[in-house]
Amino acid sequence: MFTMVKPRTFGYFFQSAGSSLVRNSWMTLASIGTVAVALLVLGVFMLLAVNVGAMAAQVEEQVELTAYLADLNNQQRAQLEAELKAIPGVALVTFVSREEAWQRLLEWYGDDRGFLAGWEDDNPLREAFALRADSAFRVGEIAAAVARLRGVEEVIHGREIVEQLLAITRAVRLVGIGLMAGLALASTFIIANTIRITVFARRREISIMRYVGATAWFVRWPFIIEGLVLGLIGAVVASSVLAWGYYFAVRSLAAAIPFWPFVAPWPLLQRLALALLALGALIGVVGSGMSVRRYLDV
Amino acid sequence: MLEFRKVTKAYPNGPIALNDVTLSVSQGEFVFVVGQSGAGKTTLTKLLLREEKPTQGQIILNGRDITKMRAGEIPYLRRSIGVVFQDFRLMPNWTVEENVAFAMVVVEASPRLIHRRVAKVLELVGLARKAKQLPGKLSGGEQQRVALARAIANQPAFVIADEPTGNLDPETAWGIVKLLLEINAAGTTMLMVTHAKQIVDSLRKRVVALEGGCVVRDEERGVYHG
Ligand SMILES: Nc1ncnc2c1ncn2[C@@H]1O[C@H](COP(=O)(O)OP(=O)(O)OP(=O)(O)O)[C@@H](O)[C@H]1O
Numbered sequence: 001m002f003t004m005v006k007p008r009t010f011g012y013f014f015q016s017a018g019s020s021l022v023r024n025s026w027m028t029l030a031s032i033g034t035v036a037v038a039l040l041v042l043g044v045f046m047l048l049a050v051n052v053g054a055m056a057a058q059v060e061e062q063v064e065l066t067a068y069l070a071d072l073n074n075q076q077r078a079q080l081e082a083e084l085k086a087i088p089g090v091a092l093v094t095f096v097s098r099e100e101a102w103q104r105l106l107e108w109y110g111d112d113r114g115f116l117a118g119w120e121d122d123n124p125l126r127e128a129f130a131l132r133a134d135s136a137f138r139v140g141e142i143a144a145a146v147a148r149l150r151g152v153e154e155v156i157h158g159r160e161i162v163e164q165l166l167a168i169t170r171a172v173r174l175v176g177i178g179l180m181a182g183l184a185l186a187s188t189f190i191i192a193n194t195i196r197i198t199v200f201a202r203r204r205e206i207s208i209m210r211y212v213g214a215t216a217w218f219v220r221w222p223f224i225i226e227g228l229v230l231g232l233i234g235a236v237v238a239s240s241v242l243a244w245g246y247y248f249a250v251r252s253l254a255a256a257i258p259f260w261p262f263v264a265p266w267p268l269l270q271r272l273a274l275a276l277l278a279l280g281a282l283i284g285v286v287g288s289g290m291s292v293r294r295y296l297d298v
Numbered sequence: 299m300l301e302f303r304k305v306t307k308a309y310p311n312g313p314i315a316l317n318d319v320t321l322s323v324s325q326g327e328f329v330f331v332v333g334q335s336g337a338g339k340t341t342l343t344k345l346l347l348r349e350e351k352p353t354q355g356q357i358i359l360n361g362r363d364i365t366k367m368r369a370g371e372i373p374y375l376r377r378s379i380g381v382v383f384q385d386f387r388l389m390p391n392w393t394v395e396e397n398v399a400f401a402m403v404v405v406e407a408s409p410r411l412i413h414r415r416v417a418k419v420l421e422l423v424g425l426a427r428k429a430k431q432l433p434g435k436l437s438g439g440e441q442q443r444v445a446l447a448r449a450i451a452n453q454p455a456f457v458i459a460d461e462p463t464g465n466l467d468p469e470t471a472w473g474i475v476k477l478l479l480e481i482n483a484a485g486t487t488m489l490m491v492t493h494a495k496q497i498v499d500s501l502r503k504r505v506v507a508l509e510g511g512c513v514v515r516d517e518e519r520g521v522y523h524g
């Protein structure tokens with residue numbers, strides 16, 4: 001069917017679509033705006049998911065476990081240390097006193113330590129043994145063995161954090177996709193409405209086209225292109241805002257949360273922009289297709 | 299070239315507009331279709347363009363039954379027939395030139411051909427000097443000639459003119475008819491629906507008279523009233 005239109009005729013189609021876009025400038029802006037918002041929401045959630053995922057991947061690499069202790073005397077502590085060292089796969093065992101833990105916390109927060117003020121005299125931290133596994137794969141089994149030992153109150157290790165981070169990633173993705181699906185539907189209908197108005201404005205031209213022998217596709221193309229252009233411009237707007245926002249956010253957040261492994265803007269943003277463009281094009285074509293089918297009985 | 303075989307058209311919830319019409323027109327003929335308002339003349343042209351389908355019967359154009367055409371073939375059917383409508387059907391915000399060219403853009407003619415051909419048909423209908431004007435600035439007769447120029451732009455072998463002199467003074471009407479005769483003389487089959495008694499009577503061409511949807515008269519060298 002598509003081959004019934006000669007390539008050079010597309011010049012006419014683009015001109016035709018362009019004049020409609022300019023003539024209905026308010027609807028054009030409204031359509032572009034809704035598409036942009038929908039894609040922006042999707043993009044924000046995707047960037048969040050990617051960065052939480054990166055944290056999960058980093059934590060997954062870690063071979064460290066922390067065993068928090070009940071109140072133990074020196075002898076009990078020494079015995080526990082020996083038992084920990086005997087667990088297969090444990091490479092290093094270091095005692096962390098409550099004071100050391102406090103110092104680490106202060107260092108961790110660096111210049112932002114202000115909010116810790118007032119806690120110094122009532123140190124809420126527990127003493128712990130920091131363990132290092134000889135491989136990331138054994139962290140799970142070591143944690144289980146450590147948890148069975150007397151005097152160990154709790155074992156924290158990367159695996160659990162990884163699970164939690166992955167759960168967050170999934171949730172962020174789901175919410176993002178859910179929100180986006182709703183917004184995409186809304187923008188599809190807005191585009192459909194814009195095209196409906198164009199079809200109505202051009203009904204005279206269309207009927208003349210039909211009388212002088214225009215094929216169905218010849219009549220449809222300008223409207224499809226109009227929808228496509230609306231979707232693509234919306235995607236370009238969303239991608240630009242996201243790119244600018246992401247550079248800005250990463251720069252300021254990297255200082256505030258130095259331990260977070262933010263994903264580099266490139267090529268992440270390029271991929272995201274391509275995905276948004278594809279989605280914008282789809283929204284535009286589906287939206288105009290709906291109106292073309294309904295109001296343009298050709 | 300064209301044949302109506304026992305064609306009946308009943309509009310849904312409407313009158314029987316054509317009743318068992320059998321009619322044949324050969325290549326290069328000039329035919330007047332006359333009859334009172336509501337006799338079914340416009341219905342005849344609508345069936346030819348497949349704007350409407352007959353309730354019964356066949357319409358054969360160049361050996362093909364157009365009542366059996368698929369939707370995808372209809373544009374090509376319409377390209378083979380040039381139509382001049384009584385109400386012109388021109389785009390008011392396009393120039394004369396653009397209105398005529400549009401018929402050729404739609405069939406995807408090359409820009410060079412469009413340019414040449416538009417100049418030629420505007421010359422033929424005597425509107426070369428008004429090519430850049432908007433239809434609203436033209437008289438009724440001039441607009442009718444723009445519509446005619448558009449109808450013949452793609453060189454159809456068959457032209458239908460539905461009351462092309464409807465609202466025109468006699469002199470202007472004659473100008474249009476002379477053009478139709480010239481186009482016909484060049485080999486184009488011409489079907490002209492008209493109420494203009496004076497024109498029909500003085501030309502003595504073939505006349506097909508409709509009454510209440512039936513062909514009541516079909517004469518070579520006929521007159522308006524039988
Ligand atoms: N779309 C339609 N639906 C229902 N009835 C219609 C329709 N079009 C035409 N008719 C009826 O069919 C009959 C023939 O109409 P048609 O338009 O063919 O007449 P006509 O000969 O062209 O008349 P006129 O000289 O006034 O143009 C009329 O009674 C008309 O009311």
Ligand SMILES: [Mg+2]
Binds near residue numbers: 339341
């Ligand atoms: Mg009529």
